[in-house]
Amino acid sequence: MQNLTLILLLAAMAGGAFYLGRRRSYAVVGGPAHGAQLHSLPGYYGYFTLIWCLLPALGLFLLWVLLEPKVIVALIIKSLPEAQRAMSAGELNLLVNNIQNLAAGDAISGEVDALMRDAAERYNEYVSASRRMLATLTLGIAGLGGAIALRRIRPEFRARNRVEQVVLYLLIAASSIAILTTLGIVLSVLFEAIRFFREVPLTEFLFGLTWSPQTAIRADQVGSSGSFGAVPLFAGTLLITAIAMIVAVPVGLMTAIYLAEYSSSRVRATAKPLLEILAGIPTVVYGFFAALTVAPWVRTAGESVGLEVASESALAAGLVMGIMIIPLVSSLSDDAIHAVPTAMRDGALGLGSTRSETMIRVILPAALPGIVGGILLAVSRAIGETMIVVMAAGLSANLTANPFEAVTTVTVQIVTLLVGDQEFDSAKTLAAFALGLVLFVVTLCLNVIGLTFVRKYREQYE
Amino acid sequence: MTVSRKNSREIVEAGLARRRRKESIFRATGMIATAVGVTFLAVFFATLIAQGSSAFRQTFIKLDVEMSESVLAPDGELDLAYADFDGLVRSALRDAFPEVSGRSERRELYRLVSIAAGFQLRDMVSDDPSLVGSEVTVWVPASSNVDMLVKGNIDPSIDESLRPISDAQVGWVESLQEAGRLEKRMNKALFTNGDSREPELAGIKGALMGSFYMLVVTVALAFPIGVAAAIYLEEFAPRSRWSDLIEVNINNLAAVPSIVFGLLGLAVFINWMALPRSAPLVGGLVLSLLTLPVIIIASRAAIQSVPPSIREAALGLGASKMQVVFHHVLPLALPGMLTGTIIGMSRALGESAPLLMIGMVAFIVDVPGGFTDPATALPVQVYLWADSPERAFAERTSAAIIVLLGFLLIMNLAAVIIRKRMERKW
Numbered sequence: 001m002q003n004l005t006l007i008l009l010l011a012a013m014a015g016g017a018f019y020l021g022r023r024r025s026y027a028v029v030g031g032p033a034h035g036a037q038l039h040s041l042p043g044y045y046g047y048f049t050l051i052w053c054l055l056p057a058l059g060l061f062l063l064w065v066l067l068e069p070k071v072i073v074a075l076i077i078k079s080l081p082e083a084q085r086a087m088s089a090g091e092l093n094l095l096v097n098n099i100q101n102l103a104a105g106d107a108i109s110g111e112v113d114a115l116m117r118d119a120a121e122r123y124n125e126y127v128s129a130s131r132r133m134l135a136t137l138t139l140g141i142a143g144l145g146g147a148i149a150l151r152r153i154r155p156e157f158r159a160r161n162r163v164e165q166v167v168l169y170l171l172i173a174a175s176s177i178a179i180l181t182t183l184g185i186v187l188s189v190l191f192e193a194i195r196f197f198r199e200v201p202l203t204e205f206l207f208g209l210t211w212s213p214q215t216a217i218r219a220d221q222v223g224s225s226g227s228f229g230a231v232p233l234f235a236g237t238l239l240i241t242a243i244a245m246i247v248a249v250p251v252g253l254m255t256a257i258y259l260a261e262y263s264s265s266r267v268r269a270t271a272k273p274l275l276e277i278l279a280g281i282p283t284v285v286y287g288f289f290a291a292l293t294v295a296p297w298v299r300t301a302g303e304s305v306g307l308e309v310a311s312e313s314a315l316a317a318g319l320v321m322g323i324m325i326i327p328l329v330s331s332l333s334d335d336a337i338h339a340v341p342t343a344m345r346d347g348a349l350g351l352g353s354t355r356s357e358t359m360i361r362v363i364l365p366a367a368l369p370g371i372v373g374g375i376l377l378a379v380s381r382a383i384g385e386t387m388i389v390v391m392a393a394g395l396s397a398n399l400t401a402n403p404f405e406a407v408t409t410v411t412v413q414i415v416t417l418l419v420g421d422q423e424f425d426s427a428k429t430l431a432a433f434a435l436g437l438v439l440f441v442v443t444l445c446l447n448v449i450g451l452t453f454v455r456k457y458r459e460q461y462e
Numbered sequence: 463m464t465v466s467r468k469n470s471r472e473i474v475e476a477g478l479a480r481r482r483r484k485e486s487i488f489r490a491t492g493m494i495a496t497a498v499g500v501t502f503l504a505v506f507f508a509t510l511i512a513q514g515s516s517a518f519r520q521t522f523i524k525l526d527v528e529m530s531e532s533v534l535a536p537d538g539e540l541d542l543a544y545a546d547f548d549g550l551v552r553s554a555l556r557d558a559f560p561e562v563s564g565r566s567e568r569r570e571l572y573r574l575v576s577i578a579a580g581f582q583l584r585d586m587v588s589d590d591p592s593l594v595g596s597e598v599t600v601w602v603p604a605s606s607n608v609d610m611l612v613k614g615n616i617d618p619s620i621d622e623s624l625r626p627i628s629d630a631q632v633g634w635v636e637s638l639q640e641a642g643r644l645e646k647r648m649n650k651a652l653f654t655n656g657d658s659r660e661p662e663l664a665g666i667k668g669a670l671m672g673s674f675y676m677l678v679v680t681v682a683l684a685f686p687i688g689v690a691a692a693i694y695l696e697e698f699a700p701r702s703r704w705s706d707l708i709e710v711n712i713n714n715l716a717a718v719p720s721i722v723f724g725l726l727g728l729a730v731f732i733n734w735m736a737l738p739r740s741a742p743l744v745g746g747l748v749l750s751l752l753t754l755p756v757i758i759i760a761s762r763a764a765i766q767s768v769p770p771s772i773r774e775a776a777l778g779l780g781a782s783k784m785q786v787v788f789h790h791v792l793p794l795a796l797p798g799m800l801t802g803t804i805i806g807m808s809r810a811l812g813e814s815a816p817l818l819m820i821g822m823v824a825f826i827v828d829v830p831g832g833f834t835d836p837a838t839a840l841p842v843q844v845y846l847w848a849d850s851p852e853r854a855f856a857e858r859t860s861a862a863i864i865v866l867l868g869f870l871l872i873m874n875l876a877a878v879i880i881r882k883r884m885e886r887k888w
Contacts, residue, residue: 066735069736070736160782164782164783164784167784168694168698168784170690171690171691171693171694171698172694172698174686174687174688174690174691174694175690175691175694175695175699175708176708177687177691177751177754178691178708178711178712178715178754178755178758179707179708179711181715181726181751181754182711182714182715184726184730185718185722185723185725185726188725188726188728188729188730188734189722189725189726189729191729192729250495251495251498251499252495253495254491254492254494254495254496255492255495255496255498255499257492258489258492258493258495258496259496261492262489262492262493263496267496271496271499271500274499274500274503275499275500275503277503278499278502278503280808280812280870280874281506281812281867281870282811282812282813282814282841282866282870283812283814283815284812284814284841284842284844284845284848285812285841285844285863285866285867287845287848288844288845288848288859288860288863289506289509289510291848292848292856293509323499323502326498326499327499330499352474354481354482354484354485355485355488355489356484356485356488356489357481357484357485359488360488377717380717380719381717381719383719384718384719384720384721384722385719386719386720386721386815386818387814387815387841387845390815390818390845391845391848391849411719411721411815414721414725414819415721415815415818415819418724418725418728418818418819419818419819419823432725433725433729436721436722436725439719439721439722440718440719440722443717443718443719443722444714444718447713447714447717447718448710448714450717451710451713451714451717
């Protein structure tokens with residue numbers, strides 16, 4: 001809340017700076033009547049002052065808020081007696097947590113001694129001192145910046161160019177966030193994955209046939225196999241993806257063909273938005289549907305013909321995932337079909353071929369690269385899909401190609417490993433990041449290839 | 463010559479029937495494929511509404527409660543926190559069924575009514591302390607098992623051991639029904655309560671508020687950044703390796719699985735920046751990274767659709783490049799950008815996988831009151847309830863899904879309306 005007040009104060013100061021800067025620009029030329037003597041419009045002098053007032057102060061504020069907790073904890077640890085500082089990192093962490101909770105007035109584990117009470121008091125002192133310093137510094141810098149900017153306002157001062165330069169830098173910064181995000185993904189996943197591969201060799205992870213990530217806390221613990229062979233996960237992911245594609249590709253492609261070639265415009269006008277609704281349904285809803293409606297249905301259907309079907313069969317998850325992907329396949333195929341020049345279609349029809357022959361012999365071969373690209377994107381989507389499989393697929397890592405059995409996938413394992421308690425020093429938690437790395441690399445390759453196909457193909461007929 | 467022409471004609475005619483058959487098969491396949499998608503949609507909504515619509519109503523039981531002073535304030539002083547309102551409910555139930563005796567039978571009787579009944583009486587007394595000592599008639603929520611029985615989700619004809627409600631309880635419910643003391647009313651708790659272990663107390667308000675705070679953060683970050691990035695890439699970026707890289711990057715980010723963004727959020731925002739777990743702030747940050755590519759791509763398309771003549775006219779009148787963009791291009795492209803943003807937001811609202819990574823799956827009873835309070839989101843609430851074994855939660859899950867889809871529908875309609883109203887043909 002205090003931060004909010006500070007931000008509001010800063011905003012008010014920025015507004016004031018704008019007003020003062022604008023007024024000052026009139027003042028230096030002697031009133032609005034002489035506005036033409038200014039290099040830039042008066043508003044730009046206002047913006048110039050505002051930027052000087054706001055940007056440095058805001059930068060300091062963000063930096064401070066980010067670093068404050070770390071600095072205060074470091075100070076507290078430094079102020080602790082020698083005996084506590086010599087403790088292991090985990091114990092020290094617990095102590096600091098307790099001090100923080102005590103300072104905030106929350107319940108803590110263990111008993112409170114004088115040492116901790118002192119530390120908590122010190123903690124509160126540091127926090128309030130830091131708050132005071134932050135407020136004075138930011139507001140001071142804001143005022144100072146505004147004052148410097150005001151002093152620089154002259155009739156010949158090129159305020160517009162300065163302001164536009166700053167705006168350009170802000171635009172560049174905004175567009176590089178996309179790069180930063182990718183970099184952040186790669187670094188965060190890679191960093192933890194490397195820590196994982198230090199404990200579990202890469203070859204064992206990629207080629208091992210048993211997945212059982214329960215690592216032991218004690219050496220003699222029961223059921224602590226802790227083997228990290230990810231092949232069953234890859235196989236399970238591929239199985240579910242294959243089922244999904246068997247549903248989605250023919251249905252999506254035929255839908256696109258039918259809507260593009262055969263249907264009346266009225267059917268098209270209703271069917272297309274309906275299919276787009278399918279694309280807009282949240283995946284968790286598909287997951288709910290798969291787990292509570294489709295899975296029991298698959299089970300009863302399988303049992304009625306004498307098949308042994310697991311209640312979390314790969315088939316149910318794959319079917320529903322396939323339905324989810326239909327709109328993606330059909331819209332990308334639709335794009336590809338529509339990009340084929342009409343001359344080719346008309347030529348084939350003019351030579352006497354039927355519409356289906358035109359489609360199969362002429363249009364589809366011409367549109368094939370685009371369609372393949374679209375299918376690759378759909379595969380990548382299926383591999384990365386999480387909620388449907390978390391809710392409808394199993395948890396146990398079976399190495400099987402039987403769609404009636406329960407299999408688990410990469411995304412399911414990431415979720416199970418990371419939901420709940422996380423210890424960032426155990427291979428169990430880190431394994432999730434290694435799986436994430438595999439997932440990211442595989443989907444990235446599929447996306448790059450798919451997008452290149454789609455784009456190259458589009459250019460071909462343009 | 464004539465022979466060969468006749469010959470080729472015959473060949474064509476011989477094949478015609480087969481070709482026509484193939485044609486109609488192909489056509490029928492296309493029709494079936496289209497029907498598959500549409501049928502699924504119909505089945506899906508039908509099941510959802512069939513399962514979920516009953517959750518908007520909840521069974522209530524009418525009780526005549528004697529607000530006896532001797533139970534509420536045995537020492538002569540009324541302390542709301544400790545007063546035995548449950549005892550009042552129990553004695554009211556005993557009065558309604560005087561023939562029930564024996565400890566275990568009575569305990570079964572008490573289970574007809576939700577534990578919310580005591581809270582309801584407490585709230586009534588805290589609103590109006592003069593009620594103490596009088597007799598009031600109140601409608602209190604029935605327990606979830608009774609609710610399921612009344613709604614027909616529990617079949618009373620199956621063996622007693624197979625259902626969560628005993629024969630005696632079924633009999634009492636029937637006699638309450640006959641006496642007109644049992645009624646289905648609007649389930650207000652669904653919209654005013656946070657999560658709960660008791661289905662009849664569980665509501666989606668906490669999840670709704672969590673989603674709301676998250677979307678606020680997402681809009682506040684993703685819209686300005688996305689628009690700024692789109693402006694730079696369309697209007698200012700020189701054709702260089704760097705801008706190509708950014709472009710490829712954005713297209714790829716749009717296709718990265720959402721769970722990977724969750725890993726990013728966990729590693730960067732929670733572990734590295736030490737932001738609080740389960741907070742809408744972190745959820746909003748992750749979702750804004752997730753929706754940023756969507757918004758950038760839509761905004762770029764919107765900027766591209768502004769005809770160059772407008773830029774040239776403004777430049778010709780002496781505007782600077784920046785003025786051209788901010789005074790002319792941006793206002794004209796804004797409707798398209800807004801449409802893209804709303805679509806991005808509706809994607810963010812339905813997203814749950816990355817939120818699982820950053821701890822927004824906790825069981826949280828309190829309705830969050832700010833950006834750093836622990837919270838959950840509507841789709842995550844769906845996930846949590848879907849996991850609950852009670853039959854009553856399945857019904858509420860469907861209801862929560864209906865609410866979620868309702869919000870998505872509103873957002874998408876808004877996007878369509880903005881596009882239709884502001885669309886300009888140049």
